[in-house]
Amino acid sequence: MPELPIWQFDVLLLVLVVLFAVVALSIRNLMGAAIVFGAYSFMMCLIWAGMGAVDVAFTEAAVGAGVSTVFIVSTIYNTSATMRSRPGGMAFKLFIGVVVTLAGLFLLSALPDFPKWGAPDSPVNATVAPYYILNTIPDSHVPNVVTSVLADYRGFDTLLETTVVFIACIAIYSIMRVDKAKLETDEPAIVAAPRYDPGDSLIVRQASRFMVPFMQLFALYVIAHGHYSPGGGFQGGVILGASLILLAISFDLKFLLRQWSEKSLMLLVATGVFLYAAVGLACMFMGGGGNYLDYGFLDSILPGGRDMARSHGILLVEIGVGITVMFSMIAIHINLASNGRFDRGL
Amino acid sequence: MENLIANFNYVIVVILMMIGLWSMLAQKNLIKKCIGMAIFQTGIILFFISIGAKDNALIPILTETANHVYPVPDVAKVANPLTQILMLTAIVVGVATLGVGLALAQKIYQQHSSFDEDEILENQRK
Numbered sequence: 327m328p329e330l331p332i333w334q335f336d337v338l339l340l341v342l343v344v345l346f347a348v349v350a351l352s353i354r355n356l357m358g359a360a361i362v363f364g365a366y367s368f369m370m371c372l373i374w375a376g377m378g379a380v381d382v383a384f385t386e387a388a389v390g391a392g393v394s395t396v397f398i399v400s401t402i403y404n405t406s407a408t409m410r411s412r413p414g415g416m417a418f419k420l421f422i423g424v425v426v427t428l429a430g431l432f433l434l435s436a437l438p439d440f441p442k443w444g445a446p447d448s449p450v451n452a453t454v455a456p457y458y459i460l461n462t463i464p465d466s467h468v469p470n471v472v473t474s475v476l477a478d479y480r481g482f483d484t485l486l487e488t489t490v491v492f493i494a495c496i497a498i499y500s501i502m503r504v505d506k507a508k509l510e511t512d513e514p515a516i517v518a519a520p521r522y523d524p525g526d527s528l529i530v531r532q533a534s535r536f537m538v539p540f541m542q543l544f545a546l547y548v549i550a551h552g553h554y555s556p557g558g559g560f561q562g563g564v565i566l567g568a569s570l571i572l573l574a575i576s577f578d579l580k581f582l583l584r585q586w587s588e589k590s591l592m593l594l595v596a597t598g599v600f601l602y603a604a605v606g607l608a609c610m611f612m613g614g615g616g617n618y619l620d621y622g623f624l625d626s627i628l629p630g631g632r633d634m635a636r637s638h639g640i641l642l643v644e645i646g647v648g649i650t651v652m653f654s655m656i657a658i659h660i661n662l663a664s665n666g667r668f669d670r671g672l
Numbered sequence: 673m674e675n676l677i678a679n680f681n682y683v684i685v686v687i688l689m690m691i692g693l694w695s696m697l698a699q700k701n702l703i704k705k706c707i708g709m710a711i712f713q714t715g716i717i718l719f720f721i722s723i724g725a726k727d728n729a730l731i732p733i734l735t736e737t738a739n740h741v742y743p744v745p746d747v748a749k750v751a752n753p754l755t756q757i758l759m760l761t762a763i764v765v766g767v768a769t770l771g772v773g774l775a776l777a778q779k780i781y782q783q784h785s786s787f788d789e790d791e792i793l794e795n796q797r798k
Binding site: 426456564 | 679680681682683684686687688689690691692693694695697698699700701703704706707708710711714717718721722723724725726727729730731732733734735736740742744745747748750751752753754755756757758759760761763764765766767768769770771772774775776777778779781782786787788790791
């Protein structure tokens with residue numbers, strides 16, 4: 327038995343997760359599937375919080391349960407929520423089922439060779455991870471080990487992950503964006519008319535108008551306080567993006583686009599990655615010159631010694647990550663919700 | 673059996689990956705395929721978090737005893753931060769790639785007025 331005080335709770339959550347996954351995939355209505363998938367993500371986030379991965383749980387709550395559900399819903403809004411049922415095909419599904427079960431049994435057969443669950447001396451836990459835990463305070467004064475590993479020890483990794491988000495944003499632009507003038511002359515709009523007048527609910531509009539400032543304040547706190555508590559650029563950026571997506575949904579897309587034009591959105595997405603890369607470059611030229619992303623060399627321009635410079639460097643790159651993630655979430659949402667036309671949508 | 677209960681997380685990981693993989697291969701609906709992909713991904717994330725967990729461990733945020741004084745932490749009592757940050761970035765990249773998948777699905781729907789794989793193939797043969 328795992329020596330957890332509440333392992334029954336964990337087992338219950340794990341069973342619920344499988345149940346939600348099956349329901350999300352077997353439900354006939356796609357809108358229902360999207361909502362059940364959101365519930366699945368929330369259950370998953372509870373499991374991760376139970377295993378001590380608070381930062382991951384925070385990210386999943388903001389991203390998996392929040393923004394990705396919105397993405398799926400806005401896709402369905404522009405297309406259709408019904409699944410066509412056609413007879414036959416059971417033999418194929420069964421065949422795939424057998425293949426997948428065989429693959430699963432193959433994986434399960436490796437299970438006895440695993441180190442005991444929760445063993446502190448297993449290969450994963452015993453090699454490089456203790457170095458991070460022991461050295462984060464002497465190196466950079468960041469008590470949240472996840473933040474210091476994310477932005478300092480493994481800064482290259484995070485820089486390229488941020489770039490992946492940026493590239494995904496560009497990919498969605500090139501797939502979805504249509505030229506409005508060309509659309510009007512060449513092909514008729516296939517987009518279904520909106521099913522309701524967006525922004526017609528006074529309660530929703532007033533409630534979100536009241537909520538958005540607090541969401542944004544909280545998101546800024548999450549970015550700035552990521553050194554000491556769960557959070558950082560990814561989570562804060564997603565919450566900032568979600569607050570503006572909420573405005574876009576409760577009012578309409580025009581309301582959002584009046585404040586953030588398409589051009590400024592794209593520029594800001596690039597600015598975040600640029601800020602991250604520029605901090606890395608600055609480390610090479612400041613204070614005698616070190617390696618790329620070695621924030622200790624920024625101590626000539628940042629207050630404090632070398633360790634505090636690392637702490638401040640982490641904050642700078644977290645801000646860059648936050649900007650990129652925030653505006654790419656908004657840009658992806660606008661593309662998906664308006665079918666690439668940037669006029670109206672969910 | 674004892675082993676199975678102690679490694680219950682890993683069993684769930686395999687089951688989730690099986691569900692996701694089955695959905696990606698056998699379901700005909702493109703949105704269902706995207707959801708299956710996301711479930712497959714969360715299965716892998718659960719695997720990474722499970723191997724990084726430690727018995728009776730605290731979260732990987734060190735606590736200070738006095739103002740700005742941090743005692744040397746007991747490594748066995750702090751959850752593994754490395755697997756967590758790998759998965760943290762994976763989640764955010766996952767939502768971006770899910771967006772790309774959904775964008776492709778929307779474009780396909782515009783062309784064929786359907787998410788159904790068989791209908792799209794029939795349309796293309798015409």
